[in-house]
Amino acid sequence: MxxxxxxxxxxxxxxxxxxxxxxxxxxxxxxxxxxxxxxxxxxxxxxxxxxxxxxxxxxxxxxxxxxxxxxxKDLSPHAFEELYVLRLTLEPVAARLAAPGLRGDLSALEKNIEATGRAASLIKVTHLDLDFHELILAASGNARLLKLWRSLRNELELWLGRLHRSKEIQTRGTCEETVSTHRDLVECFRTQSAAVCERKMREHILGWREWLPVLPGKE
Amino acid sequence: MxxxxxxxxxxxxxxxxxxxxxxxxxxxxxxxxxxxxxxxxxxxxxxxxxxxxxxxxxxxxxxxxxxxxxxxKDLSPHAFEELYVLRLTLEPVAARLAAPGLRGDLSALEKNIEATGRAASLIKVTHLDLDFHELILAASGNARLLKLWRSLRNELELWLGRLHRSKEIQTRGTCEETVSTHRDLVECFRTQSAAVCERKMREHILGWREWLPVLPGKE
DNA sequence: CTTCACCAAACGGTATACCGTTGCGAGTTT
DNA sequence: AAACTCGCAACGGTATACCGTTTGGTGAAG
CATH class of the missing domain: 1.10.10.10 (Winged helix-like DNA-binding domain superfamily/Winged helix DNA-binding domain)
Known part of the structure; x- marks a missing residue:
């Protein structure tokens, strides 16, 4: 480090x-x-x-x-799919790389989860959610990977912000679901191998995509 | 498109x-x-x-x-490993995404291989090699992915240029090996499934890493 | 009513100028 | 001789000014 x-x-x-x-x-x-x-x-x-x-x-x-x-930027649903593919590509790798180092110190992730549980607004939950993932990217030890992910994060926030404002996002159980899946991930980091963590992260991203509504867009 | x-x-x-x-x-x-x-x-x-x-x-x-x-920028071997991990992560995915569209039109890749065969200098071969890969990234249809890769390409060229100048790179058979492995890839795109193309690309990148010398650096 | 031509306002590209800060070296002191 | 200090040169941040090009709108012609 x-x-x-x-x-x-x-x-x-x-x-x-x-x-x-x-x-x-x-x-x-x-x-x-x-x-x-x-x-x-x-x-x-x-x-x-x-x-x-x-x-x-x-x-x-x-x-x-x-x-x-x-x-x-005027995002198209196609552009969102591109972002999604990149998350699905980069984050599991980051989880694998971060796993060895993370096993010993999960306090940052746990603190984030705790804060998510206390979050008042959905937008706050979203930010903490992205923070959680960024913590893992940072723990991967690959600065370039983190840099690439950061360049995607802004676009993601742009999308999510618009979804929130257009009320097309489901708020029911969002916070609880985020907290519980993140807890799963932390448990995975604590007890499982890097390869398992990689798969777990992949599933997590897949689930996130599933949870999003059908995407609006002019294109 | x-x-x-x-x-x-x-x-x-x-x-x-x-x-x-x-x-x-x-x-x-x-x-x-x-x-x-x-x-x-x-x-x-x-x-x-x-x-x-x-x-x-x-x-x-x-x-x-x-x-x-x-x-x-003063590159460390660690930074190069970071780049390598990212190539190994992004390019197989690009190959998978590009495979369906590429099957029908491999002329650009074939033209690149032909040019590589005629290349006079090792530095030219290197550029054509990267061009070959960039063609696949572009064919993936994911503009964001291409953008990320392009942001890595410059750093790669920086490294390879320094290796060339320090004569620490092996020149024997470089051109022939590049041409033949790229031909394999094209054949794979022509006849195999997207998943196979993805694996093939992964192996290609792994082989490329193996072919590089031990990396110099002050860090 | 549509189309084309022209013009003025606005924009981006770039050069120049000013200011506060940083960093480095010379000179001095211990 | 080593360390510390002071001062100046150079750098980055920013404002302003000028120029060529693009753009959007208006008026005239078809």
């Missing part, structure tokens, strides 16, 4: 404000994010806005047209 | 020049890439340089210190 395995690089105020606005749905998908307009809006110059737009493109929240204009 | 599945976004002159210089080893690993100095060197202002440095960080060729300074 080396450093804390890549904390988010340099928290940029402009970027995080824009990110929040997009994730929270304050800006309609497909909206043009003109540098000048955003700069005026946020009270900064175009340069940090420019930087923020590039960072957000990397995180999949913004996409550029071939003429260099930035738009808030 | 939709668009050509994400051609490299907007080819930026400054970025590609810097990228080339790093990949070709003209700049020592760990070197500070000061915006002003690079800007003077390339005859542009700091703004495009800034943009280029961010893009290169995304591609894993540059890393920023916590004070915002950009350095040419």
């Amino acid at each position: 080396k450093q804390p395995l890549a904390s988010t690089p340099r928290p940029d105020r402009t970027t995080s404000i824009l990110q929040r606005r997009i994730l929270d749905g304050w800006i309609e998908p497909g909206t043009l994010l003109a540098e000048s307009a955003v700069a005026r809006e946020l009270g900064v110059s175009r340069v940090p806005v420019r930087e923020a737009l590039f960072a957000l493109e990397r995180d999949g929240l913004v996409e550029f047209s071939d003429t260099g204009r930035a738009y808030v | 939709k668009q050509p599945l994400a051609s490299t976004p907007r080819p930026d002159r400054t970025t590609s020049i810097l990228q080339r210089r790093i990949l070709d080893g003209w700049i020592e690993p760990g070197t500070l890439l000061a915006e002003s100095a690079v800007a003077r060197e390339l005859g542009v202002s700091r703004v495009p340089v800034r943009e280029a440095l961010f893009a290169l960080e995304r591609d894993g060729l540059v890393e920023f210190s916590d004070t915002g300074r950009a350095y040419v």
Whole structure:
């Protein structure tokens, strides 16, 4: 183990404000994010806005047209399936890699589960759910893998946020189910081999997909 | 199928020049890439340089210190193992996804193999090798997956370039072996199921790892 | 009513300028 | 001779300004 395995690089105020606005749905998908307009809006110059737009493109929240204009990403169900396939590919591997190191110290995961049980809102549960998975990615010891996953997380949050707002997500038993399946996973890490943990994580992701509603979308 | 599945976004002159210089080893690993100095060197202002440095960080060729300074990435053997694990994770999945669509049109892959057979230098073979794999990633139909892979490719080229220059890579039979294993893969795509193609790709990556020399590095 | 041509506003790309901070080396002290 | 300090040079962050291109709307022609 080396450093804390890549904390988010340099928290940029402009970027995080824009990110929040997009994730929270304050800006309609497909909206043009003109540098000048955003700069005026946020009270900064175009340069940090420019930087923020590039960072957000990397995180999949913004996409550029071939003429260099930035738009808030408009996700299609197909794009969601792509994300899902990647979760299903990366996370079981992360679970396998993380298993040996995790066996000895599951306190972080347990603390997360506890917090999930106390969570008041569904959106909070969602964030804690993703935090749980990110803890495992971080424990994998593969910084590049964690980096790839982080670049997917934002897009996932974008989707889940929209689902929540459109009330198309089922809230019944969500928290309890999350807590119990996560408990299963922790138990698996505590007692089972890495290969079993890998399979367990795969099943967990499969179950998560099943739990999601039919996906809306314009495409 | 939709668009050509994400051609490299907007080819930026400054970025590609810097990228080339790093990949070709003209700049020592760990070197500070000061915006002003690079800007003077390339005859542009700091703004495009800034943009280029961010893009290169995304591609894993540059890393920023916590004070915002950009350095040419200094790869450790551990970092290479991380990349290898990710190839081993992503590419078989890509092969499985690409298999159905590829069965009908293998001409691009065959053309690549033909070019590999005619390649003059080992470095050219390496590039064509990566091109071959990228064709499969692109054929997977998963744009996000392709994007992730592309973000790994640059780092791989960085490694392979350094290996070539340090003469620590075996050149004997490299070209022939690449051509023959790739031919196997194409034959697999032509006649076998997606699941078989996935396994075949996994074996191919495993073999590639085996073929690499013991990795040098300061860490 | 539709289509085309043209023009003005807006946008992105880039250069330049200013400022606070960092980092490094020279000079001094112990 | 080693360590500490002070100061300056250089860097990154950001604002502003200029230019070429794109875009969207308007008015005229078919």
